[in-house]
Amino acid sequence: MTSKEIPETSEYDKAVLGACYMCDSYCPTKIFIKDGKAIGVEMLDDKIRGLCPRWKAQLDFVYHKERLQYPLRKVGERGAGKFERVSWDEALGAIADKLLELKETLGPESVAWYIAYTKEPRPYFRRLVHGYGSPNYTTETSSCFSAGWLAATLNFGKEYGYLLGNSRAIDPAGKTMMVWSSGVRESSPHYWNDYLEAKKRGLKFIAVDPRRTRFAQMADLHLQLRPGTDGALALGMLNVIINNNLYDTDFVTKWTTGFNELAEYVQEFPPEKVSKITRVPEDLIIEAAFLFAKNKPSKIRTSPGATIHHQNGVQNTRAILLIPALTGNIEVPGGNRISPVAAPSNNITLKEKLSEMPPGIGSQRFPIFTNLFEEMQANSIVDQIISSDPYPVKALIAAGLNLQFFANYSRLTKTLKKLDLLVNIDYFHTPATMTSDFVLPISTWLERDILVMKPGGLIRWVKPAIEPVGETWPEWKIYAELAKRLGIGELFYDGDITKCFEYILEPTGITLDELSAKPEGILYTVEKTKVKQYEGSGFSTPSGKVEIWSSILEENGYDPLPTYKEPLESPLSTPDLARRYPLVLTTGVRTISYTHSQHRKLAKLRSMVPDPLLEIHPDDASVRRIRTGDNVMVFSPRGEVFAKANVTDIILPGVVHLPHHWPFEANANILCDDINLDPISGFPAFKSQLCQVRKQ
Secondary structure, eight states, rough: OOBSSOOOOOSSSEEEEEOOSSSSSSSEEEEEEEEEEEEEEEOHHHHHHHHHHHGGGHHHHHTOOSSOOSOOOSSSSSSSSOOEEEEEHHHHHHHHHHHHHHHHHTTTTGGGEEEOOOOOHHHHHHHHHHHHOOOOOOEEEGTTTTHHHHHHHHHBBTOOOTTTTGSSSSSSOEEEEEEESOOTTOOHHHHHHHHHHHHHTEEEEEEEOOOHHHHHHHHHEEEEEOTTOOOHHHHHHHHHHHHHHSSSSHHHHHHHEEEHHHHHHHOOOHHHHHHHHOOOOOHHHHHHHHHHHHHHEEEEEEOOSSSTTSSTTTHHHHHHHHHHTTOOBSSSSSSSSSOOOOOOOOOOOOOOGGGSSSSOTTTTTOOHEEEEOOOOOOGHHHHHHHHOOOOOOOOOESOOOOOGGGGSSSHHHHHHHHOSSSEEESSSSTTTGGEEEEEEEEEEETTSSSEETTTSSEEEEESSSOSSTTTOHHHHHHHHHHHTTOOOOGGGGGGGGHHHHHHHHHTTTHHHHHHHHHOEEEEEOOOOOTTHHHHHOOBBBSSSSSSSHHHHHHHTTTTSSOOOOSSSSSSSOOHHHHHHEEEEEEEEOTTTTTTTTTOTTTTHHHTTTTEEEEOOOOHHHHHHHTTTTEEEEEETTEEEEEEEEEEEBOOOEEEEOSSSSGGGGGGGGGGGGGSOOOTTOOOOTTTTTEEEEEOO
């Protein structure tokens, strides 16, 4: 079945409009109901229907036999994985009592709060955090797209997130598009057919990627670089662009700061030298720079993670994003444009209270990240638990906590056992729930009210299609009930989510009655961005210009130019270490069947990728006597993991790739350093560290 995951002959009582949330795209669906149970689903988005398999597994997720259905309390020692069923009142009462005790004795800052999936309830969660009085709201964006947003903000200002949403789409006016380390087909399947059609009409594609992905195979040029050297490659291309006068003189003169300093700095990165650093042939570097600069309009697309999961990730990404800026491809049709805005809304997060609170976790070490992103850096939690500097952290309340998401998993799990309280809210048991004191089960996207406000102005009220399975609760209800026990129930409208929705929607003038009458949604008219919009308002940087020389970085003691630094572990920077660990490890390539750590319990999706596969080049496999299907051990200075070998020439020789977020013995992040982080963002180098591989 393709368009419907329901037999044509099946009878059903009703069909309701829903939204698939197997990732965070909210693709429109129709849910078929019989006797109160969802029995089928239809994908309504033509672009995604035949390209993404996840929507077909929604009901397998909802009705999975291992889904958590009741609140649980640990029995015995933390981490033993033994639990007893308790009531919601018992669980929330005990959690609230401990939180009130910590607030009274150590202050609300002694409690850290972390949320990953699901994303849509994050504002409710954050409202609870700051209503309680803690500054320590953190999310998975401490290691996800936010460092790319940070790089764009340093260059262009907060409103100019060029690497985000809008950069993924094909613009009919474009002539060249450079995709920097994104698989496209796997990470953005709803755009894939657009890319294929654009290729047919003559759009020139440049792929920058250590792997020969499906997109790289169809690209006109493939720059296959050593992981972690993105900044050197970008500076090499800028060397060609500047030295050959391929830049937009008018734009550079009027709208940039630091161009002369950059022009001097890039002389250290001639293509010949950059080729030796990156392993990209010199002629390809030159050809790509000329193609992007001359076959305009041109656009660049980056990945939410690939360029930033390095110890110099922010600066590398800043250099990449200067390529479209200096070539005159900013805010023009076919170039990099501001993402469409969503309809106006009232913010409910209470983040304005941060100024009244003590400094949050990571704000001393990573002030630019915490100040600009207005949340704390989760990668500092372990250090603060250990050191109690500047204050102790004694509890962690989490939703969708994925311990495999963090570098050096072993150190993290050992440290979390020191907490007085660990709570996790989730759909299934995970390594995080197994180390928790309380586990609270949540309702899925088919069982809760969701207010969707998408870029471009679409507003939808997605109502529950079915009653919650077991005793699961929507996250809104969990936070509202916990708030009531903490004495701040009024912040959650005494549990009435419709009142919260009404407040959020106030600036639009749209009512819930109107949304209820149009379950497909209402398109609110939002202001469209103008060509070269900066000419009227400037860029939202301190100077009002594109800051090649970043004033924010300079004020905080960092290099103001997008300088390149070799990874701390690499064949060039640590040759002695490289003799013991001669392979460069990159991790985290997207798989169409999984959303990061999720969905491996679903047989329909697991059958597509049943095992964690180590991609290793035939040359590297041969000297280790490794064949496809062999069990292998991958080890680094921090630990070892196990996988099955996939011998393939899509990976660069000397480089191996491990998928991310496989649990336990296959968890790639066991191998990764959690001490030497990007000094600006606090991100780990998931994609450029050293390892060795041995056949088992």
